[in-house]
Amino acid sequence: MEINATTLWRDILAVRTKAPLVHNITNYVVMNSTANALLSIGASPVMAHAEEEVIDMVTIAGSLVINIGTLSKAWVAAMHKAMKKAHELQKPIVFDPVGAGATPYRTQTILELIHETPPSIIRGNSSEIKALVEAGIKTKGVDSTESSESAIEAAKHLSQKYGAVICISGATDHILNQEEYVRVENGHPMMTKVTGLGCTATAVVAAFAAINPSMMEATAHGMAAMGIAGEIAAKNVAGPGSLQVNFLDTLYSLSEADVHSHLKICA
Template identity: 60%
Template sequence: MNINAHSIWSDIQKIHNSVPLIHNITNYVVMNNTANALLALGASPVMAHAIEEVEDMVSIARALVINIGTLSETWIEAMQKAMQKAHELKKPIVLDPVGAGATPYRTATAQKLIETINLTVIRGNASEIYSLVGEDTQTKGVDSTQQSEFAIEAAKSLAQRNKCTVVISGMKDLIVNADQVIQIENGHPLMAKVTGMGCTATALIGAFLAVNTDAFIASAHATAVIGIAGEIAAHQATGPGSLQIHFLDALYKLKKEDIEEKLKFYKI
């Protein structure tokens, strides 16, 4: 399946027109970054992790973003409750297994969440994705020790087993499902110097899932958009601090022509 500037722009317009509410159960580090990125894209973010309200919140949301970045037992319970409700209501769910492969607790939690119900999309870096299939790898805290290609077979088996789309991010981004792989080569190395860029990619996938029922295409669109906005921002930034500001502005001001000019993807 193909993506192009037109198909990406069409999803962005749907986000602008319908302003989908995106329910995030995410980590303390990135709550502000991902809420601002969703707003800049045109979506409506809410961060809600209290076990008492997650079912009500997911009921009014168009997509659920689950991120294990700063996890604890009560949060995991809330995540499972929200996921079950989302599944019941046929709402898309995207998981970010932050730090899976760094500690046994994170790996086991991510695996437990994957087994809870069928997720729509899983997005992580290569070390995180590799760890989810039970392979022995070391994630360096939240950072990958591997290139994206390293986790491609793991991603394929994860996608096949769980009937979902898997996104491996890094210098190259790979969008994987049971029978196809797209490689996106947008982005900039400076993005890895800002915390929460991966989490932002996951949150933006949530927004695209809200307007596009094809999870593979929605994931590719979101991944291309964050990469292109990152490239534009990096050209204006003088370091990681200004990159963050320029990234939000680039996302907010993104034009179809920017996508036409910069989109770099290959089917592999």
């Protein structure tokens, strides 16, 4: 594992050059903003959830995003199918357990999905990561109220159980698997006031996972690109509305100098 400004910039260029197709089965709230972020970073997004086509779609994709933000029965069936096929084809599956712990249905559905087909990467906030390990944890909706540090033990447990890279996002992003650990310190507090930037991070990680076989590197690179773009975009903005606009502009125009001067990573 090698993660630094040079490897990050190399992988940003690879995403821009290869424009990997990222297949998203994601929630209604973030479909538009996620697609725009994927286009801005240089990937090619597709959103498709019909049971009749998810297998064919994941077959031509470079990676698969599963985000359970606005669940319902038919979609869960499609998620199972797409995950199985991605696993069979050894394509990265990046899983976002939005609101885990908020309702029993949500937590149980997630556990069934990841138990049947272990994802390559799971990215959530601390409440969500903890809810997947401790039954009955109290979650307040979809926004986390706890520090990301508090979920590190739960993340280690999850990683061991599913063999996945776990990313706890927050002021600090903690990324780990069974042997390795990376901390990304980029980002800006106002990012929590733009809906779905967590979901966007998951999708951006999937773009990097489509072009780099190391899931640790892909996760760290994706989270760092998000954090750096958010940090630069937040300079001199008047609020979350302009942050969202600047964020896409910044992702699109991220330069080697931006990466080298802003990356705060501890590998």
